[in-house]
Amino acid sequence: MAERRSNRGRGTSLTPGKIIEAALRLSDHDGGLDRLTLRRIASELGVGTMTLYSYFRSRDEILDGMADYVLGRMRLPTEPPTDPAEAMREVGLAFLDMMHEHPTVIRLFGSRVTDSRPALRGAMEAPLQRLVDAGIPGPLAVRCYGFLITYTIGFASYQVPRPWGRTADTDSPEHAEQRRQRVHVYAALPRDEFPRLVELADELATLPTNQQFLVGLEGFITSVLSRTENSVQH
CATH class of the missing domain: 1.20.5 (Single alpha-helices involved in coiled-coils or other helix-helix interfaces)
Incomplete structure (x- = not known):
């Protein structure tokens, strides 16, 4: 394993993107953020630790890059939903899928704030647009977004050790x-x-299952739809 890793970076040109991808590999599958050091990232890439400073000034900059990478690549279904319930369902499940693919982002959400445009587009603008396009008024869409992301962070955190x-x-x-x-x-x-x-x-034993996640998600959707229907009637 050590030999494979030490040779991984050789014969390929190092880029900031490759450094971020290596950091995510280590953090997602090999010990989490607590064990993520510049030395381990350099070893994963087969380069010297000082080489990383040509691309990032500090570990914190790499962590910011990891957050931007994951958030900027959040994926929503290609076909937009036709109703508010399906839109909320899609956004909630998209957040959960993102955190399943990169568990590191759960910790990053709790420790960092990013204002990069790729991250804002992928994990804020696109989900909000999806909710508004489905007929949810902007202010309510913001509240829905807030619940969906915080609920998913909490549930995904519960799933990680289970x-x-x-x-x-x-x-x-x-x-x-x-x-x-x-x-x-x-x-x-x-x-x-x-x-x-x-x-x-x-x-x-089913508490950390995706089905349990859907129980909470569907309960929230029902509450939102009931509230909006009542406001329209009055």
Whole structure:
């Protein structure tokens, strides 16, 4: 592994984009932001640490670049929705997909603010436009956006250390086994102390699943639609 990494950067021209991609690889899959150092990034690319300073002045600049990279590439479905409920659903799921692909962004949201135009276009302008195009008034679209992004950050944070939930849709053998073990943890508790946990062990193991995310999302959508319908009637 060390030899493979040390040779990765050789024979290719180094660019800021390649540095950001390497930093994301390490942070997403190999220890998170806490272990992300310039030395590890340089090793991943097969270059000396000082080489990175030709492109970025500090680790903080790389973190800003990582946030811009992920947020600027947020993807929404090509076909716009025809109703407000579908628009809110699409934006919420797009945020969740982005955080699944790059778990690092969850921490970045909680520690940094970016004003770069690519990030603002990808993760703010485009989702807001999608909501407004579906018929949601601008001020309400802003409130919907605020809920969707903060709800997704919180839920994705809950999912990260509970991998058996995130892939319940595909139900890989590994994660199915992890869920089975989680059910066993609850079911094996003393019933006199934890009657509800024992009784609901199967359901509790589904808490970090995407289906649970949709429960909260659909509840919010119902609330928004009910509020807008009432305002129109009055």
